[in-house]
Amino acid sequence: MGLQMLINAILLGGLYALMGIGFSLQWGISGIINLSYGAMVILGSYISLIAFDLLSMDPFISLILSGAILFIMGILIYRSLLQPLLKGGIVFTLIITFAIRLIIENIMLLIWSADYRTIRLAYAGSNFQFGNAFIPLTKFLSFILAIVIIYVVYLFMNNSKIGKGIQAVALDKEGAQAVGIDVQKMYMINFALGTALAGIAGSLWASIYSFSPHLLGIIVGKVFIIAILGGLGNIWGAAAGGLALGLAETSGATFLGSEWQEAIGMIIMVIVLLVRPHGLIGKKFFG
Amino acid sequence: MLAKNNNYNRNILLIIAVAVVVFIFLPSILSGYYVRIFTAIFMYATISQGMNLMFGYMGYLPFGNAMFFGIGAYITAILMGKGFPFIAAIPFAALTAVVVSIILGFPVLRLRGHYFAIATIGMSGAILSIAQNATDITGGAMGTTLPIIAKAPGIVYNYFYLAMLGLMVVTTLAIYFIVHSRFGYAVRSIKANEEAANSMGINTTFYKISTWAISAFFTSLAGALYAYWMSFIAPDEVFNVMIAVHTIVIMLIGGAGTVLGPIIGAFIIEFVSEVTWGGFMEYHLAALGIATIIIVFFVPRGVVGTLTDMVKGIKIALNKKVGVSND
Numbered sequence: 001m002g003l004q005m006l007i008n009a010i011l012l013g014g015l016y017a018l019m020g021i022g023f024s025l026q027w028g029i030s031g032i033i034n035l036s037y038g039a040m041v042i043l044g045s046y047i048s049l050i051a052f053d054l055l056s057m058d059p060f061i062s063l064i065l066s067g068a069i070l071f072i073m074g075i076l077i078y079r080s081l082l083q084p085l086l087k088g089g090i091v092f093t094l095i096i097t098f099a100i101r102l103i104i105e106n107i108m109l110l111i112w113s114a115d116y117r118t119i120r121l122a123y124a125g126s127n128f129q130f131g132n133a134f135i136p137l138t139k140f141l142s143f144i145l146a147i148v149i150i151y152v153v154y155l156f157m158n159n160s161k162i163g164k165g166i167q168a169v170a171l172d173k174e175g176a177q178a179v180g181i182d183v184q185k186m187y188m189i190n191f192a193l194g195t196a197l198a199g200i201a202g203s204l205w206a207s208i209y210s211f212s213p214h215l216l217g218i219i220v221g222k223v224f225i226i227a228i229l230g231g232l233g234n235i236w237g238a239a240a241g242g243l244a245l246g247l248a249e250t251s252g253a254t255f256l257g258s259e260w261q262e263a264i265g266m267i268i269m270v271i272v273l274l275v276r277p278h279g280l281i282g283k284k285f286f287g
Numbered sequence: 288m289l290a291k292n293n294n295y296n297r298n299i300l301l302i303i304a305v306a307v308v309v310f311i312f313l314p315s316i317l318s319g320y321y322v323r324i325f326t327a328i329f330m331y332a333t334i335s336q337g338m339n340l341m342f343g344y345m346g347y348l349p350f351g352n353a354m355f356f357g358i359g360a361y362i363t364a365i366l367m368g369k370g371f372p373f374i375a376a377i378p379f380a381a382l383t384a385v386v387v388s389i390i391l392g393f394p395v396l397r398l399r400g401h402y403f404a405i406a407t408i409g410m411s412g413a414i415l416s417i418a419q420n421a422t423d424i425t426g427g428a429m430g431t432t433l434p435i436i437a438k439a440p441g442i443v444y445n446y447f448y449l450a451m452l453g454l455m456v457v458t459t460l461a462i463y464f465i466v467h468s469r470f471g472y473a474v475r476s477i478k479a480n481e482e483a484a485n486s487m488g489i490n491t492t493f494y495k496i497s498t499w500a501i502s503a504f505f506t507s508l509a510g511a512l513y514a515y516w517m518s519f520i521a522p523d524e525v526f527n528v529m530i531a532v533h534t535i536v537i538m539l540i541g542g543a544g545t546v547l548g549p550i551i552g553a554f555i556i557e558f559v560s561e562v563t564w565g566g567f568m569e570y571h572l573a574a575l576g577i578a579t580i581i582i583v584f585f586v587p588r589g590v591v592g593t594l595t596d597m598v599k600g601i602k603i604a605l606n607k608k609v610g611v612s613n614d
Contacts, residue, residue: 033401081580088587090401091348095539095583098532102576110569217528221412224405263416270409273402274394 004133013246014143017239020226022197028233036101038219044202059207066199074195142204329451335534335549337502343544346478351411357526359510384507392496415526430521542589
């Protein structure tokens with residue numbers, strides 16, 4: 001029981017970590033609280049569903065497609081709607097991204113209705129044993145992929161020229177501008193990277209769970225908690241936040257009952273906000 | 288200049304008084320459908336005033352303010368379920384909301400800007416979960432019913448119309464007097480510069496918590512009336528973050544930091560919503576989203592703010608002309 005719960009928590013946490021990183025990067029570096037993030041995650045799920053229905057493409061492959069489509073969408077949204085409003089402060093980004101969420105949600109409801117959809121993979125039922133715990137194959141695969149993608153994002157941020165540029169902008173906007181970095185371009189790439197990660201997380205989500213437009217709000221709630229737990233704009237922080245949320249939710253569901261799952265996350269977030277506003281392992285300069 | 292201002296204010300007060308009288312007698316010529324729409328407008332205007340006091344005047348965005356609406360609704364429902372009359376339940380509903388806002392306010396109002404907004408969302412979510420799961424008290428996620436008034440529907444709807452209108456007028460007057468008092472100057476100094484206000488000797492913690500309590504007070508009254516009006520409430524409906532979002536949009540459209548802004552915004556948004564609901568219901572969400580984007584882009588200071596700017600601009604232009612001709 002104990003081992004099974006721990007494994008479930010870690011497998012869930014890996015997916016949460018990937019989901020939270022994009023949101024955390026957008027908030028911490030581009031200064032945008034993206035309330036449409038949940039819509040982008042579920043959009044990734046629907047893209048995988050289309051790919052599966054039409055091309056019988058596995059979600060673990062079509063995540064490339066979701067990532068690419070949402071990356072372009074992120075660039076368009078940033079250039080047309082967000083960049084002109086950044087001067088107005090973070091509150092305006094809250095309102096605009098919520099409006100974007102409403103529009104995406106409406107389009108989803110029109111095309112796919114409010115019903116829950118599932119991608120039925122041939123190997124969805126298979127699992128393997130580890131000690132006396134069972135590990136479902138799809139959950140294991142998405143966990144591994146999530147970790148790999150997080151590591152790739154980390155390498156990109158620390159080794160590529162653009163990634164270093166984004167970090168420089170996050171550290172000191174004026175200073176970065178002074179040495180010739182295109183600040184708006186960095187913000188845009190960072191934002192689009194965030195939406196791409198949302199889409200990829202959505203594809204992985206679709207390989208395990210069913211999804212519908214009802215999940216938009218719940219997902220935004222979760223990524224808020226993860227980003228706050230980890231500290232904004234911090235990749236490993238968000239990863240740790242995702243694992244922590246997975247652990248808290250799984251153990252909370254075991255000991256208190258699954259109906260308290262969301263309340264537990266919310267309460268943890270408020271406490272962390274009050275006690276350590278820059279996150280559990282966050283460094284102050286990113287906030 | 289002062290005399291002119293007084294004159295200007297007196298004119299506005301006169302217009303408002305006439306408007307209130309007109310609205311009192313309006314239900315006798317309106318159909319039940321419009322009476323309901325107007326009642327909803329008054330309700331949203333009231334909640335939006337609470338938002339306006341917090342954000343428009345103090346600069347703190349309480350994204351989770353729907354929790355006070357829900358608390359007001361649920362305390363009323365629970366007490367009336369135990370046999371209390373509505374009038375006796377209202378003070379308890381308001382008191383609970385005020386006490387909750389003070390208890391939560393001490394820790395949360397230490398946070399600034401978006402951190403405060405997010406913390407209130409978290410608390411709102413937590414209270415929603417409690418309302419959904421404390422089935423013995425609240426009736427759980429399925430919702431709970433309130434006693435129905437044993438009178439003809441027309442009379443009942445008129446009763447709630449007048450009650451909501453009264454609440455909106457009282458709230459607006461209260462906001463007006465608060466904003467123009469010593470208290471209001473302290474509140475506005477927090478928006479301008481909290482550190483400076485603090486170092487001038489203003490007890491910012493006291494003002495922030497009191498302001499949130501006032502906001503919670505009026506929001507919970509709207510919730511109490513709503514519960515009795517609908518005679519059925521469910522947790523995910525009255526604690527819905529969408530209520531807060533709706534009122535934020537209303538406040539921005541009307542003009543944040545203006546006394547009449549929320550009322551004007553409520554009229555605009557509710558009529559737009561009604562038209563989109565009636566005309567093309569399936570696109571209702573997208574229409575609201577697009578309307579929001581247009582507002583934020585083209586009238587970021589709201590209708591009242593933009594009009595005030597225009598009046599000021601005309602006045603300055605006129606003064607300049609007069610100055611030139613005097614030379």
